[in-house]
Amino acid sequence: MTAPVADQTASPSAVPSEFETLAKKVDDALAAVRALDPAARGTAMSLKDSIEAFHKLALTTMVKRLKDDEHGRGLLFSMVDAPEIYAMLALHGIVRADLRTRVSRVIDMVRPYMESHGGDVELVDVQGDRAIVRLHGSCNGCSMSAVTLRNSVEEALKEHVPEISGVDVAPNEPTPALVTLESRTAKSKEGWIAGPNVMDIATDRPYRLDDNGVSAILTRRDNVVQAFRNVCAHQGLPLDSATIDPEDGTLTCPWHGFRFDCISGECFTSPKAMLEPLPLRVENGVVWVRLA
Numbered sequence: 554m555t556a557p558v559a560d561q562t563a564s565p566s567a568v569p570s571e572f573e574t575l576a577k578k579v580d581d582a583l584a585a586v587r588a589l590d591p592a593a594r595g596t597a598m599s600l601k602d603s604i605e606a607f608h609k610l611a612l613t614t615m616v617k618r619l620k621d622d623e624h625g626r627g628l629l630f631s632m633v634d635a636p637e638i639y640a641m642l643a644l645h646g647i648v649r650a651d652l653r654t655r656v657s658r659v660i661d662m663v664r665p666y667m668e669s670h671g672g673d674v675e676l677v678d679v680q681g682d683r684a685i686v687r688l689h690g691s692c693n694g695c696s697m698s699a700v701t702l703r704n705s706v707e708e709a710l711k712e713h714v715p716e717i718s719g720v721d722v723a724p725n726e727p728t729p730a731l732v733t734l735e736s737r738t739a740k741s742k743e744g745w746i747a748g749p750n751v752m753d754i755a756t757d758r759p760y761r762l763d764d765n766g767v768s769a770i771l772t773r774r775d776n777v778v779q780a781f782r783n784v785c786a787h788q789g790l791p792l793d794s795a796t797i798d799p800e801d802g803t804l805t806c807p808w809h810g811f812r813f814d815c816i817s818g819e820c821f822t823s824p825k826a827m828l829e830p831l832p833l834r835v836e837n838g839v840v841w842v843r844l845a
């Protein structure tokens with residue numbers, strides 16, 4: 554009963570106490586069997602496996618017949634809502650929760666680890682074989698933490714949800730409107746650092762700007778400049794050696810080739826992943842960026 558009981562922890566309030574009691578009895582009995590001497594344990598486990606195989610055969614036949622019948626399908630769906638029926642069918646691999654629910658459960662599973670590192674993770678979406686997450690706390694803004702924690706989420710997802718091939722990190726702030734050279738006026742320099750002159754930013758590669766351990770890239774297309782955190786939305790790796798196509802403004806990450814709009818930060822490879830923009834203004838031809 555171990556696997557289904559674990560599944561049920563995602564919504565503990567839906568689990569009837571009788572179900573929990575029975576499941577615990579099974580788990581306790583199993584633990585006792587595992588403590589037996591090898592010969593007795595082998596016999597007991599063989600009995601358990603035979604009974605489970607028998608149950609699985611019967612349940613599979615029952616579910617198949619229900620699925621084949623128009624009214625049976627409705628009945629089956631309503632029965633699966635009962636935790637004990639769902640647990641039994643899940644135990645035998647006859648039903649599975651939908652992909653997003655399963656991804657969400659794994660995210661809940663890794664959350665304590667993220668929290669122990671001062672971070673958190675939120676599931677934004679599941680698109681095809683990729684999970685889109687947003688990182689919070691210490692993982693937001695520190696590229697090393699972000700990479701480490703993101704990789705932990707990805708490993709857990711790949712292990713428990715084989716349909717997921719990878720994780721993309723969505724930015725924490727919405728992308729602002731395009732920033733034109735004329736659109737910003739200096740008011741305060743607090744928290745801002747001065748960058749290059751606008752015309753010193755090449756149009757075919759990003760300009761890297763670092764301060765106090767925080768790294769940004771500046772991009773330019775014609776008369777528009779933008780600043781992003783120097784972190785690719787794919788695997789959190791640095792973007793400062795990316796290339797930019799001056800014709801269409803596409804920035805290509807050097808690591809795995811994800812493509813982004815160099816001004817809006819929109820990702821063409823995985824549409825909900827975006828680069829994280831940073832506040833930027835231009836004063837007397839000089840770019841100022843707030844990295845903090």
Ligand code: FES
Nearest residue numbers: 785787806809811
């Ligand atoms: S880190 Fe993989 S495409 Fe950028």
